[in-house]
Amino acid sequence: MSVAIIDYGAGNLKSAAKALAFAGRASNTDVxxxxxxxxxAKADRIVLPGVGAFAECKxxxxxxxxxxxxxxxxxxxxxxxxxxxxxxxxxxASVGVEYGEHPGLGWIKGRVVRLTPKxxxxxxxxxxWNDLVLRRPQHPLFAGLASGVHGYFVHxxxxxxxxxxxxxxxxxxxxxxxxxxGRDNLAGVQFHPEKSQQVGxxxxxxxxxxxx
Amino acid sequence: MLKMRVIPCLDVKDGRVVKGVxxxxxxxxxxxxxxxxxxxxxxxxxxxxxDITASHENRDTLYDVVAKTAEACFMPLTVxxxxxxxxxxxxxxxxxxxxxxxxxxxxKDPDFVKEAATRFGDQCIVVSIDAxxxxxxxxEIFTHGGxxxxxxxxxxxxxxxxxxxxxxxxxxxxxxxxxxxxxNIPLTRAIADAVTVPVIASGGVGxxxxxxxxxxxxxxxxxxxxxxxxFGLFTIAQAxxxxxxxxxxxRVEPHKQAM
Numbered sequence: 413m414s415v416a417i418i419d420y421g422a423g424n425l426k427s428a429a430k431a432l433a434f435a436g437r438a439s440n441t442d443v444x445x446x447x448x449x450x451x452x453a454k455a456d457r458i459v460l461p462g463v464g465a466f467a468e469c470k471x472x473x474x475x476x477x478x479x480x481x482x483x484x485x486x487x488x489x490x491x492x493x494x495x496x497x498x499x500x501x502x503x504x505a506s507v508g509v510e511y512g513e514h515p516g517l518g519w520i521k522g523r524v525v526r527l528t529p530k531x532x533x534x535x536x537x538x539x540x541w542n543d544l545v546l547r548r549p550q551h552p553l554f555a556g557l558a559s560g561v562h563g564y565f566v567h568x569x570x571x572x573x574x575x576x577x578x579x580x581x582x583x584x585x586x587x588x589x590x591x592x593x594g595r596d597n598l599a600g601v602q603f604h605p606e607k608s609q610q611v612g613x614x615x616x617x618x619x620x621x622x623x624x
Numbered sequence: 625m626l627k628m629r630v631i632p633c634l635d636v637k638d639g640r641v642v643k644g645v646x647x648x649x650x651x652x653x654x655x656x657x658x659x660x661x662x663x664x665x666x667x668x669x670x671x672x673x674x675d676i677t678a679s680h681e682n683r684d685t686l687y688d689v690v691a692k693t694a695e696a697c698f699m700p701l702t703v704x705x706x707x708x709x710x711x712x713x714x715x716x717x718x719x720x721x722x723x724x725x726x727x728x729x730x731x732k733d734p735d736f737v738k739e740a741a742t743r744f745g746d747q748c749i750v751v752s753i754d755a756x757x758x759x760x761x762x763x764e765i766f767t768h769g770g771x772x773x774x775x776x777x778x779x780x781x782x783x784x785x786x787x788x789x790x791x792x793x794x795x796x797x798x799x800x801x802x803x804x805x806x807x808n809i810p811l812t813r814a815i816a817d818a819v820t821v822p823v824i825a826s827g828g829v830g831x832x833x834x835x836x837x838x839x840x841x842x843x844x845x846x847x848x849x850x851x852x853x854x855f856g857l858f859t860i861a862q863a864x865x866x867x868x869x870x871x872x873x874x875r876v877e878p879h880k881q882a883m
Contacts, residue, residue: 426720431698464745534626535822535845537747537791541627541669541875562627562875564700566747566791584625607700607722609664611877 414442416455418479420472428461428497431606435616449482457620458483458492462499466508466524466569469499470516491597495619501593501600502571510569519598521574529586537568542583544591551580552622553599553615561611563591563603570602597624627875628839629669629846630863631824632853634659637676639685657692664697666860669875672848675705687719694720704752713740717748725750725794728767731774734784741789751790753782755811756799763811770798779814786819793819794848796827804830812842824848832858832866839872
């Protein structure tokens, strides 16, 4: 099986690649980090990582010729399983409001807005381990995981999904914050599975086994 | 609920751990990768490498160590020590570090932090603040391992660093470092209350109660410690259990292989 990690100049691609290779070590998984539309078209699964600002990531993605079209074709037309991580998840939104309003890919209706915890003592970014409340515990991504497991978060913005059915998991941070979202063959996690030790590796292995 | 973090720090010199526990079953106790794996399995929430290599020529050994650690440990890794240029940050991130901590370079040129945060994102830039209490309630930045005063007010500097894009501040009380007398709580608290970004307390831990104080009284959201873990005084699990018993939110999970 082949997994394409989209390379658009964003950080920690290597961490994501290494964790996916480790999670898929038993199933002969071939992980490529690529900005080549042909490779994206050929991949069985696609991962969009991301750190940094929404607008900058979107610009980075659009600066790679043909990559957005290849992504949309593979994911929306041909139903290839897709996982967005952190800003990679946020890019699925209709719009992001970090440093001005910017359109996202519009795959899962919603807006990405700044974290505004009710308790002013809570720090921004949310940095560290938070326990997941699974809203769709039966989702294949969560096989072997249950509410209460921790993911490692680093973010200042969060995803407000329009349709509550698209919310897969939440965390509490001075209010409810989306931790995982998805529909059909699309999924996204706000936390970093590649940095979430056994819980993260399990989620990545589940993604590799997922048959939406 | 977000959990408070326990971060062991390893001093690395020329690619070898300088202080470290002689863990039983460890083939090579001086190998940072082996130590990192132990802390990973023990449930450390993050790991920090502090490179104290004297000469810059031996820097490549550090990149190698970071790369090998990232290969084996799927947890957040911060690397500090000798970070002076944007190129140093790029190399560390490419090797597999998640965050890079900047110390002297941030004091010399506060705009360097702005440049780094713009280029790599706030989330991976940690500014490490070494300060001493020069008068009650007066905290001053020191460089060169606490030997050189700068005349810079630590709290004002912390605010400026957060404005410049530091995603996190590592606050070390130089007058406590190595004393095992506990964190300098007034310093930690003054900075934590002055900024919206997370603060890591550091310098002076001797007991498990000190870890609790760093968070409860110092308002930090993470505690960093070196010697209490290295010398085998306490394990990560003991530290977390103690903090949990004191009412702090901690991540305590079985750390056996889940797959």
